[in-house]
Amino acid sequence: MLSIGWMLWNQSSEARAAFGLGFLKPTLQASWDPVLDHFQAWPFIYGTLLTSLVAILLAVPISLGIAVFLAELCPSWLRTPLNWLVELLAAIPSVIYGLWGIFIFLPRVITPLGNVLAETIGKVPLIGVLFTGPIPASGASRLAASVILTVMIIPTIAAVSRDVLEAIPNSQREAALALGATKWETIWQVLLPYGISGILGAVILGLGRALGETMAVTMVIGNSIEGSLSLLRPGYTMSSVIANEFAEAVSKLHTQSLIEIGLVLFILTLLLNMMARFLVWRVARKTPQDARA
Amino acid sequence: MNNIKNIIEAQGLKRKQRRKTANAIMLALTGLLTIIALIPLFWIIGYVVIRGGKSITPGFFTQLPKPLGMGGGGVLHAIEGTIIVSFLATLFAIPPGVLAAFYAARNPNTPLGIALRFGTDVLAGVPSIVIGLFGYAIVVKPQGHYSALAGGVALAILMLPTIIRTTEEMLKLVPASLREGSLALGAPEWKTSLSVLFPAALNGIITGFLLSIARAAGETAPLLFTALGNERFDLATIIKGGIAGHQTIFQILGRIFDQPIDSLPLTLWKYAQMPYPERVDQAWGVALVLMILVLVTNMIARIWIEIRKKRLRG
Numbered sequence: 001m002l003s004i005g006w007m008l009w010n011q012s013s014e015a016r017a018a019f020g021l022g023f024l025k026p027t028l029q030a031s032w033d034p035v036l037d038h039f040q041a042w043p044f045i046y047g048t049l050l051t052s053l054v055a056i057l058l059a060v061p062i063s064l065g066i067a068v069f070l071a072e073l074c075p076s077w078l079r080t081p082l083n084w085l086v087e088l089l090a091a092i093p094s095v096i097y098g099l100w101g102i103f104i105f106l107p108r109v110i111t112p113l114g115n116v117l118a119e120t121i122g123k124v125p126l127i128g129v130l131f132t133g134p135i136p137a138s139g140a141s142r143l144a145a146s147v148i149l150t151v152m153i154i155p156t157i158a159a160v161s162r163d164v165l166e167a168i169p170n171s172q173r174e175a176a177l178a179l180g181a182t183k184w185e186t187i188w189q190v191l192l193p194y195g196i197s198g199i200l201g202a203v204i205l206g207l208g209r210a211l212g213e214t215m216a217v218t219m220v221i222g223n224s225i226e227g228s229l230s231l232l233r234p235g236y237t238m239s240s241v242i243a244n245e246f247a248e249a250v251s252k253l254h255t256q257s258l259i260e261i262g263l264v265l266f267i268l269t270l271l272l273n274m275m276a277r278f279l280v281w282r283v284a285r286k287t288p289q290d291a292r293a
Numbered sequence: 294m295n296n297i298k299n300i301i302e303a304q305g306l307k308r309k310q311r312r313k314t315a316n317a318i319m320l321a322l323t324g325l326l327t328i329i330a331l332i333p334l335f336w337i338i339g340y341v342v343i344r345g346g347k348s349i350t351p352g353f354f355t356q357l358p359k360p361l362g363m364g365g366g367g368v369l370h371a372i373e374g375t376i377i378v379s380f381l382a383t384l385f386a387i388p389p390g391v392l393a394a395f396y397a398a399r400n401p402n403t404p405l406g407i408a409l410r411f412g413t414d415v416l417a418g419v420p421s422i423v424i425g426l427f428g429y430a431i432v433v434k435p436q437g438h439y440s441a442l443a444g445g446v447a448l449a450i451l452m453l454p455t456i457i458r459t460t461e462e463m464l465k466l467v468p469a470s471l472r473e474g475s476l477a478l479g480a481p482e483w484k485t486s487l488s489v490l491f492p493a494a495l496n497g498i499i500t501g502f503l504l505s506i507a508r509a510a511g512e513t514a515p516l517l518f519t520a521l522g523n524e525r526f527d528l529a530t531i532i533k534g535g536i537a538g539h540q541t542i543f544q545i546l547g548r549i550f551d552q553p554i555d556s557l558p559l560t561l562w563k564y565a566q567m568p569y570p571e572r573v574d575q576a577w578g579v580a581l582v583l584m585i586l587v588l589v590t591n592m593i594a595r596i597w598i599e600i601r602k603k604r605l606r607g
Contacts, residue, residue, distance in 0.1 A: 065326030073320060082327065084595065089334050091591045093511030095558045096580045099565045100337045103573070151333045158330070182316035205418070212420020214514040215562060239422045239514070246426070247439075247518040262426045266419065273418035277411070 032225055039257040041264065043225040047235040051142050051217065052210035054231065055149035060203055063154050067161035068187055090155035098219030101148050106139030106220060114143055114232045132230040140222035142235040148216050153206040160205055160280065164198030165191060201279030208272040212265065214239040238265045338584070345581025348574040358524050361569055368579055370526045371560040377549065378520055378556050379510050381445025382452055387502065390456035395486060397457065398464040417454035424450050425515035433519055441554040444520030451515055452505040459501025463494040497601050500594045507590035511583060513558035522563065523553040557583045
């Protein structure tokens, strides 16, 4: 663990010395120029953050629905097969998501959806900036990456939240039901608040996975650093620029800049993971062992 | 008086009705969301099977890639590569993984045990591309060239958390009475571990290996700049050449491990982005092979774990 961090730090020393904090500065006119040896990471950081946040926004309600269904409602004969199916979703290699994305999902769903969004929300001031069209005919865009990421992180969030719900003592449910609450009120007003920190942990784990996801995103995001904020335009992420350019980087500074991006990514996911573990661990501790049904 | 009571009752009824409706709608919604989330799964599997099935021929598994435009050809090089890299990764990951798991299971509350568990959890969250960078830094850079060996090391790091965690879980499932019995008979701690705990948990541990190999075999990102990919990799020629040249088995293995190598996911990634329809068709074929490999391993492992858990609980 430590050696990974140290290695990344060490190997990017020259890039850090050359560009300083300007490397990370938010700017629309960022330059990433292997010929002039001048590198700024902002487009990639923005792409990673934007796609991951949108993916989280989309994935959280769906995953919570699944977790609630699996933990509280599902008849027991259906539970094991459904658990398996959700886990299979996580087991499919990410290149296959990418392949499916390029040839099936993007042209059939994302391009039409993108056109509609550009026509409607794209015209609204302020948030319209995020939905400026036109979306490329291939559908390759930040939106595509976000949606694929959503599918990929749903299993993570759903599985951990399900475990959190299952760890809640039965006395909580019984008390709420005895007071006359309906099943939904029990879930919404008692169980979810009780498990909130664990669920938050699940969400952060999902976010960590979204930030680091490489292959599927690289295949559908379009890989361009044009200066646009829009979800509907092609973009780039930290992991995909490393994937695309690292093996071909010639100059030392180019390699080092890519490693520095890796370092930023590493630190980001490290912090998120530690936070998530801490939250999940707190729930586990709050629930006495013998109270679990 | 009566009138007011009626109104209150009517409102109560209305409210009750509303709560019931909300209940029904929200509960139905959770079921619906579950179905929505599973749509992509069936969509992906369906397309991969249909489009991949078309390009699967016997030659697909037994031939090396042919130059573009000639048609035919297979992905034998990638199949061999996947096996070789996964083999190397397993070789590197299992000894430290199992040892760490034994330590963590035996000493869960020592500082090292806690640090180990925490480190495993965090390592599991490190993006695979960053692990690829690490593999590049520790193997490719000192060696000066890409190699199967470097790919194996990168995948091994990726596999470690899964191996440690499942092995530890399985060791914990072994009843304490077994261990105590062995210790009571005067067996030293190491012998108890080796000849009582380990065999008792072996089935489950192997399942853990299977799961982690399945995960590693589907990974692309750590291989991009460690194994790199090599369309001209030809195992048969290397071995024949080695035998003809009277090389020892170690020299032959050295030659295999020392050069860049392809794997199924790497090939899929490259082919999918090519503008040639025949390559794209082959990409779907690779996707099918890869998916069957990963899903079947996963299913077997999970069924195995379920059976085992049931048996141990009695």
